[in-house]
Amino acid sequence: MTTVAASPHTGHAHHDDRSFVSKYIFSTDHKIIGIQFLFLSLFFLLVGGILAMQIRWQLGFPGKPMPGGGILPQTMAPGGVILPEYYLQLVTMHGTFMVFFAIMLLLVGVYANFIIPLKLGAHDMAFPRINMASFWSAFVSGILMLSSLFVADGAPRAGWTMYVPLSARHDYSGVGFGQELWSISIIFFGLSSVLGSLNYITTVINNRAPGMTWFRMPLSVWALFITAVLGLLAVPVLAGAAIMLLFEQVLGTHFFDPSAGGQVLLWQHLFWFFGHPEVYILILPAMGLVSELIANGSRKPIFGYHSMVFAIVGIAFLSWIVWGHHMFVSGMNPTLGSSFMVTTLLIAVPTAIKVFNWLSTMWRGNLRFHTPMLHAIGFVTMFTIGGLSGIFMAATPLDMFIHDTYFIVAHIHYVLFGGSLFAIFGSIVFWFPKMFGRMMNEAWGKVHFWLTFIFFNTTFFPMHMIGMAGHMRRLYDPTIYEFLRPVQPLNVFISVNAFLLFAVQIIFFVNFWWSLFKGEKASQNPWEDNGLEWTLPNPAPHGNWETPPTVYRGPYEFSAPGVTEDYLPQNRKLPTDREPALSPAGH
Amino acid sequence: MDPPFPAERGVDVYNKKLGMWVFLASEVMFFAALIGSYVILRFGAPGEWAKPGVVLNIKITAFNTFLLICSSVSMVKAYAAVSDGDIGKMRFWLLMTILGGACFVGIQVFEYIHLVERGFVPAGVREGSELAEMVAKGELPGATMGLYGSTFFTMTGFHGFHVTCGVISMLFLYLTKALPGKYTQQDHAGIEVVGLYWHFVDLVWIILFTIVYLI
Amino acid sequence: MATTTHKHPPYIMIWIYLAVLTALELGLAFEFARNWTFGLKLTLLMILAIWKALLVALYFMHLKFEKWNLRLVALFPLPLVLILLAAGMSEHIW
Numbered sequence: 001m002t003t004v005a006a007s008p009h010t011g012h013a014h015h016d017d018r019s020f021v022s023k024y025i026f027s028t029d030h031k032i033i034g035i036q037f038l039f040l041s042l043f044f045l046l047v048g049g050i051l052a053m054q055i056r057w058q059l060g061f062p063g064k065p066m067p068g069g070g071i072l073p074q075t076m077a078p079g080g081v082i083l084p085e086y087y088l089q090l091v092t093m094h095g096t097f098m099v100f101f102a103i104m105l106l107l108v109g110v111y112a113n114f115i116i117p118l119k120l121g122a123h124d125m126a127f128p129r130i131n132m133a134s135f136w137s138a139f140v141s142g143i144l145m146l147s148s149l150f151v152a153d154g155a156p157r158a159g160w161t162m163y164v165p166l167s168a169r170h171d172y173s174g175v176g177f178g179q180e181l182w183s184i185s186i187i188f189f190g191l192s193s194v195l196g197s198l199n200y201i202t203t204v205i206n207n208r209a210p211g212m213t214w215f216r217m218p219l220s221v222w223a224l225f226i227t228a229v230l231g232l233l234a235v236p237v238l239a240g241a242a243i244m245l246l247f248e249q250v251l252g253t254h255f256f257d258p259s260a261g262g263q264v265l266l267w268q269h270l271f272w273f274f275g276h277p278e279v280y281i282l283i284l285p286a287m288g289l290v291s292e293l294i295a296n297g298s299r300k301p302i303f304g305y306h307s308m309v310f311a312i313v314g315i316a317f318l319s320w321i322v323w324g325h326h327m328f329v330s331g332m333n334p335t336l337g338s339s340f341m342v343t344t345l346l347i348a349v350p351t352a353i354k355v356f357n358w359l360s361t362m363w364r365g366n367l368r369f370h371t372p373m374l375h376a377i378g379f380v381t382m383f384t385i386g387g388l389s390g391i392f393m394a395a396t397p398l399d400m401f402i403h404d405t406y407f408i409v410a411h412i413h414y415v416l417f418g419g420s421l422f423a424i425f426g427s428i429v430f431w432f433p434k435m436f437g438r439m440m441n442e443a444w445g446k447v448h449f450w451l452t453f454i455f456f457n458t459t460f461f462p463m464h465m466i467g468m469a470g471h472m473r474r475l476y477d478p479t480i481y482e483f484l485r486p487v488q489p490l491n492v493f494i495s496v497n498a499f500l501l502f503a504v505q506i507i508f509f510v511n512f513w514w515s516l517f518k519g520e521k522a523s524q525n526p527w528e529d530n531g532l533e534w535t536l537p538n539p540a541p542h543g544n545w546e547t548p549p550t551v552y553r554g555p556y557e558f559s560a561p562g563v564t565e566d567y568l569p570q571n572r573k574l575p576t577d578r579e580p581a582l583s584p585a586g587h
Numbered sequence: 588m589d590p591p592f593p594a595e596r597g598v599d600v601y602n603k604k605l606g607m608w609v610f611l612a613s614e615v616m617f618f619a620a621l622i623g624s625y626v627i628l629r630f631g632a633p634g635e636w637a638k639p640g641v642v643l644n645i646k647i648t649a650f651n652t653f654l655l656i657c658s659s660v661s662m663v664k665a666y667a668a669v670s671d672g673d674i675g676k677m678r679f680w681l682l683m684t685i686l687g688g689a690c691f692v693g694i695q696v697f698e699y700i701h702l703v704e705r706g707f708v709p710a711g712v713r714e715g716s717e718l719a720e721m722v723a724k725g726e727l728p729g730a731t732m733g734l735y736g737s738t739f740f741t742m743t744g745f746h747g748f749h750v751t752c753g754v755i756s757m758l759f760l761y762l763t764k765a766l767p768g769k770y771t772q773q774d775h776a777g778i779e780v781v782g783l784y785w786h787f788v789d790l791v792w793i794i795l796f797t798i799v800y801l802i
Numbered sequence: 803m804a805t806t807t808h809k810h811p812p813y814i815m816i817w818i819y820l821a822v823l824t825a826l827e828l829g830l831a832f833e834f835a836r837n838w839t840f841g842l843k844l845t846l847l848m849i850l851a852i853w854k855a856l857l858v859a860l861y862f863m864h865l866k867f868e869k870w871n872l873r874l875v876a877l878f879p880l881p882l883v884l885i886l887l888a889a890g891m892s893e894h895i896w
Contacts, residue, residue, distance in 0.1 A: 122594075126602045198609040206597030206605060213595060232613045233879055237886070240620025244741065252710035253737035255624060260711065260733030261633045269627075269890050270620055320882055324889070333896040336889060548594065580595075598871045608875045619883040627890035639831055649828055653821065660817045663862045667810045786862045790855050797851035801831035802844055 028128035029542050033135050034114030035435055037105050038428075040139060042512075044101035047146070051094040053502055058082045058090075060495025062477040076154060084476045085174060088157035091474050093149060095160030096182070099282065100189055101142050103416060106424045107285040108193075108231065109138060112200045112224045114431065118533035118540060119218050121209025121549045121571070126202040130195050137192035144185035148178035156182045159474060161275070164256035164267040168248040183246035190239035193231050200228035209532070209571075211551030211580035215309070216570065218531060218555040219302060222309050223288025226316045227281050234277035241270035268327050276323035280315060283383075283415060286423035287312070287354060290376045293426050294358050296529050297373025298365030299566045301556035304357040311350035311357075318347040328399045337396055344394035348387065355384055366559065366566065370527070371445035375426025378453050382418025386411055389464065404474075407467025413460045425449070425508065433526050437539040438519030441511050448507040455501035462490045528567045530555050535569055552577040607780045611787050614749075618791055621745060622798070625738040634730035639801055641727065642707055642718065642735070644698060651694045652796045655750075658687030659789040662782045672772035678765050681778070684785065685761060688754040695747050699740075711736040739799060746795055749788050756781055811861045823854050 027033060057066045069080025076086035113131065117124050125131045148155040153176035158167035162182070166173050173179065204225040208217070217225075245267070247253040254260035256267050295302045302308060324332060324340030358380050367373070389411040393399050402408060425448075432440050466487045471478060478484040478491060525534040532549060533540065549571035557568040562576075598605060629636055639645070665680035702708075706716020711733035713719065722729040760777050764770055770778060827850045829835075835843055860866040865873055 127606060130606075194610070194613045198606050198613065201609050202602055202606045206594065206600075206602050208595035208597070210595060232609065233616045233882060236613045236617035237620040240617050240624075243745070244621070244624065247709060247737070247741060251708075251740075253741065254711065254733035255628065255737050257733070261628070261731050262734060262737075263628060263631060263893070265893055266624060266627060266890065269886070269893075270624065273886050273889075321885060333892045335896065336892050598875075599869060600872055605872070605875075608872060612875055612879050615879040616882065619879070619886060623883060623887050623890065626887055627893075630891045631894035645828070645832070649824070652824060656817065656820050656824070659858060659862055660813055663813050667813065783863055786858050789862075790858045793854045793858065794851055797827060797847050801827055801847055 037109030041105035141188035220288035293376035303360035314350035386414030410463035433522030
C-alpha cells in the first residue's frame, strides 16, 4: 500500500493534506476502500485454502497424522490425526470463509468499490462515509468469524448452510460459543453488504458522468449494479434468519423446533431464499468483469451488448424463484419442487446467451492472449462445464441421486473457482496498474494461470466421477463404506492435485507482493482499454477527476473505423460527436 | 442538497433521499423474513393460537399505536414547516416526534417487563408463572405458546430496536442541525430523509399491531 | 430536491382517517365481530391495515407525488415477500 503514496500525483489530483490514518486506515476514498477489501479478502482466501488442504488430507489419507498437525489442539487433532469433530468444522468454515469473506468480498467489496465510480466518471461513491462503515463492518465480521475457530469446542459444524436443528442445538452439534459467533458475524456481514449495496445502487443511478447513459455503461458496472440489487434484497433475509438462529441458540425460541410447533424447513426456505440470489451475487460480477477482459483481449466490441444486459437482468429476475432446487430432497411440497425444477432449467437460457456472446466476441477478433485474457477464457470454459453439471441437478429426479454428493461439490467448484476465482485473478492482474501504479509480472502470470488451470481440472473433475459413484459430501472417512473403497484411489489423486494446486498459488502470491514494490511502472493505459478509468494516471488520484469527463459513446469501441488506434475511449471527442443532452441540475 | 457536479439524469431525486428509499427496500426484506416466518409458523401451527388480548395488553398497545401514528404526523408537519421556511415550527414538531418515539419505546419496555413478570418469554411460557397456570387450566393453548413467544418478542423487539435507532438519529439531528439553525427552506435533506425512515417504522408497526395483537 | 410547489396534503385529515381506521380495527377484533369467522375477520383486518399503511406511504412518505421510478424502488420488494410467504405456507397444504 505504500506504493500508492510513493507514486507521483499529477495535476489532476487536488491538494491532499490528510493524515496517514485518514488516508489509508479510515479512508472514505472508494479506491482505498477497494484496496482494503482486497487485502482483507485475499487473507480470507488463504484461510479458506488452508482449511481446504486439511479437508483433502483427511479424505485422501484418512486417519493419518497430518504434516504440521502437531500445532492443532489435542481435542481437535490428537497427534495430528484429524477428528470427526474437527473435520466438520473444516468443511463448515471452508465454505463460510470462501463464500462470504473471499469471493463476495473480492467480487463486490473490491470491484464494486474500485470500479464503479471510475467507470462512471464520478468523483467517488454517493456515500463515502457509509462506504467506510461497510468495510469496517466486514472487517469486524471477519474477525468474529475467525475467532470462532479458537473458542472452546471450536467453530460450527453444521455446514456453511447451517441447517437446523444441528446448528441450533449445542447438544446436537457439540459446538459452544462458536455457533453464536457465526450468527453474530453474519449479522455484521449483512450490515456491511446492505450498506455497500445501497451505495452502489445510488451511485449508478444518480452519479453517472454526462453522456453516460444506461446503455453506455460497461457490462461490469451493469453486473455490479444488478448484483447490488440482489444483495440489497436477499442479504436482509439471511440476517433475519441468522437472528432467528441466534435466538434459537441463546434465548430458547422455537422457530425451528418441531416439538414446539416450529418448522425445520423454515430455516431451509429462508436460507435458500437468500442463498440462491447469493450464488448469482457470486457469479454476476465475475461475468461482468470477464466481459471487460474479453472485449479488451479480442480488440472487438462485446457481441450483443444489449442481450448481455438483458441476460444479466433475466438471470437476476429468475434467481428469486429457483431456490427450492437446493431442497429437492428435503421433503418439501412436491408441487412446489416441480415448479422450482422448471424455473431452474429456464435460468440456463440467459446464462447460455452470455456464453455464446463471449465466444462470438472472440470470433475473428485480433486476439491478445495476455494474462487477464487467459483467465477470462478459462472462466468461460470452466464456467460452462460447471453450468452443464447444473442442468443435471436442476432435474429433480436426477437430483435425488446426486444431491449432497461430490457431484455437487464439483459443480460448486467449477463455477466458483473455475468461474469466479479465475475472473478474480484476471481482474486483479488487469486493474493492478490502476490500483498500484505497477504491472504484475506477465510471464509469471501466465505460468500461474496454466498451472492453476491444469491442477484445478485434475482436482475437481474427478469429483464428478466419485459423486456419481455415491461419495457423499461432508464425509469424514470414505473408507468405512464398502461401496466407496473402489473410488478411494481417486480421492488420493484429487488430494495430491489439490496440494499442488494450493502450492502453485504461491506463484501468484509472490508475483502480487513483489510487483507491489518492484513491479514495472505502468503507463497510463497499459492494456489499451476503453474504460474511463484508463484516462486517469496510475494509480488514480484522490477525487478521480477535477471535472467529470463527458461521454460520447459506448464502452466497447475497439477496432473502430476512423481512428488509428484499435481502441477508442468513451470520453474522446471526435468531430462527428455531439454533446450529450444537458440534464437539469444533475446529482 | 444541490449537486456539486454535472451528471446524467438519474431519478430526479437527490442522493440521500434515493439512498434512504433503497435502504428501506432492504428493510422491507428484513422484516419480511421475521414477519413472514411468523405468518408461515402460525399458518402451519399444530394447534390453536392464543386468543387476542389474553396474553398481550391491547389497551396500552392501542394507545401506543395511536402515539406512533401521532409522531408520524408530527414528523411530517416538521417537514412541511421547514419546506415552507418556518424553522421554529420545524424544531417544535421534530421535538414532539422525538418525545413521541421515546414514549413509544418506554411503553414497549414497560410492556415487556410486565409480560415477563406474568411468565411470557421468548421461549414461550415460563414454568411456575401466572401464564403457566392458565395453560394448565386450558385457558391458553400450550402447543403453540412456544411459537407465540418466539415470534412476538423477535418481531416487536426488532421493531422496537428500529424505533430506538430512529429516535437516536432524530435526537442527533435535532441537537447538531435543527437547533443550531443549519436547516433552511432550501436545504433540509436530513429532515426529509429521517422522516422517511420514521414513517416506515410507523408503517411496519401498523402491520405488526394488526397481525400480532388483533388476530 | 424536487421543489414542487403544490400545497401540502391535508395531514390532519389523514391523521383522523388513521385514528378512525384504528378504532375500526379494534372494534372488529374485540367488539362487534365476535361471531364472525376467523377468515372473515382476518381479511377485513388486513384490508384495514393495508389501507392505513397505504395512507402513510402515499401521503406521509410522499409516494403519491413522486415519479414512477421511485415508486418502483419502494414496490420492488413486495412480490419477493409474497413469493417467500407463498412457498413457506405451501408446505402445509400438501
